[in-house]
Amino acid sequence: MPAAQSKVRTIPIDQPFLRGLATYIADKHKASLPDLSRVLIVFPAQRNKLYLRRYLLEALGASGMMPPTMMTVRELLGAIYEAAGGRTALTLSPIERSFFLKEVIDTHKVEFWHDVPFLRFITIGDRLLTFFDELAQEHVTIDQIEEIVEAGHYPEKYVADELPIMKQIYHAYRNRLKEEQYCDAIDMYTTVYGQFDPQQFNEYTHIVIAGLIAPTVVEVSVISRILESLPAELILHSDCTAIMKSLNTDHPLYAHSRLMQALALKKARALSKGFRSAPPVIHARRLESISQQTLYMKECLSSALTRHEPSRIAVILTDETIVDTVTEVLRTAGIEYNLSAGLMLAQSILYCFLQLLRDVTASNCHYRALFAFLRHPLVKNAVVDGTPLRKHIYHLERKMIKQKDNYFEAEKYKKDYAELCCFLSECVSTIQKQRPIDEYLYGIAALLDRVISYNEDVVTKRRPDIKALTEELNSLAQLRFERKHESGVDMLDFALSLMKQVRYTSYGDPMKGVQVIGVLEARNLDFDCIILPSMNEGIFPTRSEKDLFINQSVRKEVGLPYDKERENLFYYYFNELTNGKREVYLSYIEEETRDVRSRFIDFLIDQGVTSVDETKLRLESTVLEYLPRYVTKDAHVFKRLRMIVSGKGLSPTHLRDYCQCPYRFYLKYILRIQEPEDIVEEPGAREWGNAMHRALHYFYQYDVQHGYTEKDVERVRALLDERLVTAVRNEIARIPKKVIEFDIELYRRRMAQVIKSDVQRFEEGFRVVTERLEKYVNADVLIGDVRVNLFGRADRVDERDSMYYVIDYKSKVPAAKHYAVGSDFQEFQLPLYALMMINQTHDRIGGLVYYDLSRSVRIVSVADEDTVETYLNDFREKILIPTLTELLNPDVPFSQTSEPESCRYCQYKHMCGVTDV
Numbered sequence: 001m002p003a004a005q006s007k008v009r010t011i012p013i014d015q016p017f018l019r020g021l022a023t024y025i026a027d028k029h030k031a032s033l034p035d036l037s038r039v040l041i042v043f044p045a046q047r048n049k050l051y052l053r054r055y056l057l058e059a060l061g062a063s064g065m066m067p068p069t070m071m072t073v074r075e076l077l078g079a080i081y082e083a084a085g086g087r088t089a090l091t092l093s094p095i096e097r098s099f100f101l102k103e104v105i106d107t108h109k110v111e112f113w114h115d116v117p118f119l120r121f122i123t124i125g126d127r128l129l130t131f132f133d134e135l136a137q138e139h140v141t142i143d144q145i146e147e148i149v150e151a152g153h154y155p156e157k158y159v160a161d162e163l164p165i166m167k168q169i170y171h172a173y174r175n176r177l178k179e180e181q182y183c184d185a186i187d188m189y190t191t192v193y194g195q196f197d198p199q200q201f202n203e204y205t206h207i208v209i210a211g212l213i214a215p216t217v218v219e220v221s222v223i224s225r226i227l228e229s230l231p232a233e234l235i236l237h238s239d240c241t242a243i244m245k246s247l248n249t250d251h252p253l254y255a256h257s258r259l260m261q262a263l264a265l266k267k268a269r270a271l272s273k274g275f276r277s278a279p280p281v282i283h284a285r286r287l288e289s290i291s292q293q294t295l296y297m298k299e300c301l302s303s304a305l306t307r308h309e310p311s312r313i314a315v316i317l318t319d320e321t322i323v324d325t326v327t328e329v330l331r332t333a334g335i336e337y338n339l340s341a342g343l344m345l346a347q348s349i350l351y352c353f354l355q356l357l358r359d360v361t362a363s364n365c366h367y368r369a370l371f372a373f374l375r376h377p378l379v380k381n382a383v384v385d386g387t388p389l390r391k392h393i394y395h396l397e398r399k400m401i402k403q404k405d406n407y408f409e410a411e412k413y414k415k416d417y418a419e420l421c422c423f424l425s426e427c428v429s430t431i432q433k434q435r436p437i438d439e440y441l442y443g444i445a446a447l448l449d450r451v452i453s454y455n456e457d458v459v460t461k462r463r464p465d466i467k468a469l470t471e472e473l474n475s476l477a478q479l480r481f482e483r484k485h486e487s488g489v490d491m492l493d494f495a496l497s498l499m500k501q502v503r504y505t506s507y508g509d510p511m512k513g514v515q516v517i518g519v520l521e522a523r524n525l526d527f528d529c530i531i532l533p534s535m536n537e538g539i540f541p542t543r544s545e546k547d548l549f550i551n552q553s554v555r556k557e558v559g560l561p562y563d564k565e566r567e568n569l570f571y572y573y574f575n576e577l578t579n580g581k582r583e584v585y586l587s588y589i590e591e592e593t594r595d596v597r598s599r600f601i602d603f604l605i606d607q608g609v610t611s612v613d614e615t616k617l618r619l620e621s622t623v624l625e626y627l628p629r630y631v632t633k634d635a636h637v638f639k640r641l642r643m644i645v646s647g648k649g650l651s652p653t654h655l656r657d658y659c660q661c662p663y664r665f666y667l668k669y670i671l672r673i674q675e676p677e678d679i680v681e682e683p684g685a686r687e688w689g690n691a692m693h694r695a696l697h698y699f700y701q702y703d704v705q706h707g708y709t710e711k712d713v714e715r716v717r718a719l720l721d722e723r724l725v726t727a728v729r730n731e732i733a734r735i736p737k738k739v740i741e742f743d744i745e746l747y748r749r750r751m752a753q754v755i756k757s758d759v760q761r762f763e764e765g766f767r768v769v770t771e772r773l774e775k776y777v778n779a780d781v782l783i784g785d786v787r788v789n790l791f792g793r794a795d796r797v798d799e800r801d802s803m804y805y806v807i808d809y810k811s812k813v814p815a816a817k818h819y820a821v822g823s824d825f826q827e828f829q830l831p832l833y834a835l836m837m838i839n840q841t842h843d844r845i846g847g848l849v850y851y852d853l854s855r856s857v858r859i860v861s862v863a864d865e866d867t868v869e870t871y872l873n874d875f876r877e878k879i880l881i882p883t884l885t886e887l888l889n890p891d892v893p894f895s896q897t898s899e900p901e902s903c904r905y906c907q908y909k910h911m912c913g914v915t916d917v
């Protein structure tokens, strides 16, 4: 193709692409000014157009012009299709196609009944249509794939005969479309490939196809014909020498070399206009968490803004899930920004709302799904009829937890939380309704409208994601053809799966503020400084969903893009993004759940271009302040402490908390930060322990007040069983999960062992003092000038020969060092209660006992008749008084413990930054 030989130009990759292109166009077409509209420029992405217009004016030194005609590649294909007689009015939208395909797949469920899970898998979202489209774009058929699979004996990926199944569905889908006289993207690619006449563009004096990287086979065929027949050029951001010899996926210019090969071109010429810049300064940073990354981004931005114009700084969204974090950092730091990216609708506020509501409905208002829904910003910030829901939400959650209501019933709570219950009922009933599809979807759209109207803040912001989702719902409802009725949660599921793949575009002013931009939108753009967060493998380069169906070797053989080529594209993006900049900030997160740092950082290290800063991030320079590691007892703290000790007083739990960690005491009792509560449906040892405590308490309090003997065992076992079942309901969840039934049998056996052990105790002369069961006792003690009130309840007190034995039920008996008087002491329950009994009723204490309710039920004596007096004296003098004295010493701060063991089960770990226990 000699005519095309001189038609490839490169703008060196270390020079700004669009500025170079603008200078070239300006030089070439000065004579045509002010009208450049007969020049056609084709770009890979929309944003390129905006910047080129501005740079052209700069290059021309003009204040105005008739700009060149500009199209994206997609728009170019659309124009070709239309000129070739494509029936664009009858082209189905992506959503309509998905409906068609779903119906076709449904009709195959009987024939392929043994592969229904596979059929369901290919119905989800647009994965099968994406595959079909890819085949059309690359001009490959399923027959060709089948041939290669058979010849190479490649194994099937999901089920036997998956390719024949997909082929049958493909043909059924295409026939169905034809019968109903619709067409879709596949028709467009086929028509463009087969019928493109380049003369369609002969009105243009100059056609520039600029900045492409890896066009599809259909696109290559169009480019080739344009280059052959028209005054056209291909201008790449590349290297004119390397481009001819980089046919290896390890080279960043591999895609361009492949393109040259596909176009049968052998030479490219460099366009260089003196924009060469010095290599960028590259900062690379290792971080340990997403929150550290957030803080680091703020540091980078503050630093970069001292050297660069805001609009010349870009934060590149390598990972779209961080978009909210990035914009929040910018917002809270008061930095103006412009978000410009194709974002996933699945991450929008309304999509999440619908997804959470779907979970509430499908789970029958299970409390976990409900609480997650209630915490959605559109729910917790809603104001319904003048009533803010936030306060009600907090109370409702606490009430449900307290009452162990694991399933929400509006009837039960509507008296106290009328607006919230009404809101929830409205949401759930809308999702559950059985109606024709369009009415169902309009119903959801109307619900969302109302929900937005309850959120004044959202109403005023006019968010593009809200607009996009509402439009998607409306287009879903406006199908141009009759569909079967299917609604309720299933319909919502299907709608969510369709919308999940949809992207919406957010554009702002590209010349104003820091640019927050997606990787694809950033191609060819020119910034002074870029920030690339989340540079981990799996994110950059990303994993591709396109490779779901076909093995990589088959893809390579048949001519479909394969994994190495996709990864190579990221290599090119990385080079294109980082070259020609003045400053580049790279960061990656090193944590267990993520892949290692991106290979591209390693390449830079190997080249000696940068090294990774692995020092710990300094927290004091961040927006988040961690709480100090100790708190001095200033006047305010001390006042509160005195109020506690002299008011309600201190229980054994207070004292144990203090001994384990004074800082926890401070958080829990001085600051009164409550430990998070939950409804535990699948209980652990702690919950079962509580249930056994409760069952034994009521059993001795009401069922067997006078004890029992061997002959009563069967009868009393039944009574204790019943108490246990009730306790499970009250302690664990009102509607217990089925799995508990298996566990309960285990605990029934333990209860039977308690009965057996108690039969023996009763035979030895003990009796349970029912009037002392969990009875509140208190006493006070003077420490300096502070009167300290102490109080507590014992699980059980037994009596024999006028001696009292204090008993504590334990599902795990503490280590001896924790109840022996010494430096590791922390078990106050038994001795404190015994001292208070002596003080209050002058009882004689015969012993202190742990009743071990673990697998082997047994009695563990802490002190017996012979040792109890000494033990209690030692406890008082060596533990209790020194502990209280230290607690009330204003010079001793509330410090964090240095014992990792104390932190292991502590509920305040997240506040202390304790992570390694």
Ligand code: SF4
Pocket (backbone or CB within 6 Å): 660, 661, 663, 664, 667, 896, 897, 902, 903, 906, 907, 908, 909, 912, 914
């Ligand atoms: S996590 Fe550790 S240091 Fe923090 S309050 Fe709990 S026990 Fe104390």
